[in-house]
Amino acid sequence: MHLTRFRVNTARTGARRLLTSPQSLHAAVMSSFPGTLPTDDNAPRVLWRLDHNARAEVFLYVVSATRPDMTHLVEQAGWPSAASDPETPGWHTRSYTPFLERLAVGSCWSFRLTANPVHHIRRKDGEPTKRTAHLTAHHQMQWLLDRQERSGFRISQKTAAQRLLPAGRTHQGHEDHGDRYEMVVRDQRSLSFSKGKTGPHKAVSLVTVTFDGHLEVTDPEALRRTLIGGLGKAKAYGCGLMTLAPVR
Structure with missing residues (x-):
């Protein structure tokens, strides 16, 4: 590789x-x-x-x-x-x-990932599900958190002293991922372009975001597959590539 x-x-x-x-x-x-x-x-x-x-x-x-x-x-x-x-x-x-090959259980790294966080929804009973982009930072972070364990890593959590809110929760009692985890989501982009140069052009629309944060390796082999194979959809359009760097 x-x-x-x-x-x-x-x-x-x-x-x-x-x-x-x-x-x-x-x-x-x-x-x-x-x-x-x-x-x-x-x-x-x-x-x-x-x-x-x-x-x-x-x-x-x-x-x-x-x-x-x-x-x-x-x-x-x-x-x-x-x-x-x-x-x-x-x-x-x-x-x-x-x-x-040097990745080991328990090692900690800074990471960056540009991804296309999506979910499938059904607006009416009986209709087929439709792939839809997550548009809020909370749901975009949840999308990555839902995939962390099977992808071979765990997003690092902030210490109690680093958090602004008790237990990382908002005043309404909901979990605030941005206050609990060492992770930020930024650079949201809405992309729209035509696929193909000849024949009928198919319109493609994507929402991409970039995640920066810290992680701990839980399964080196699964993480290797993630780093090589990508994470999420739209890999042909610049999504899915996660890179690691030493924690500063």
Whole structure:
């Protein structure tokens, strides 16, 4: 497995086009693997995520089974002149396997995850259920909490001294996830775009959010599957990739 980081040159026209179209960026990411054909439904899963750290600081992260070649992305959305120097090729790829193998029960990490928190509802009796996005931070956090144990981790809880409310509850008696857990939800985005370039275009609408927080490893093997296979829906459109970093 490999983890790749690519810095996007937000001043480039090509970069702005990719940043506003998850469909185009997905196609560009998949074009980084010369051994994978677009029609190959059995190709290994490729996860990607955009981190908007600042207006001119946007990073693309990719987790893949094989090493990517992002020359085309450098030409469209990077710094082609700087990339001519072998010391600064425009992207950095490292083996992910050694890190995955070091995960151990009880170890604590900072995490980041961009996801598409959804649930299924039925508005009327007899109607089929419909996939619907969670729109409030409380329900978005609950979506992740509901998946933590089977995904191999546990979101860390704040100490009593860190909480603003007794037992992490609001004045109405309801649980306040933001006051109980070391987790924040931010950068909610509503995306709408057309899928496909030929024939009838299918409209796609997504709500994505980014989670930042701390977690404890409970099942290393399950967490490895989560880091490699992703979490939740809309993985082709930049959702599902969780990354870990040492707790500062």
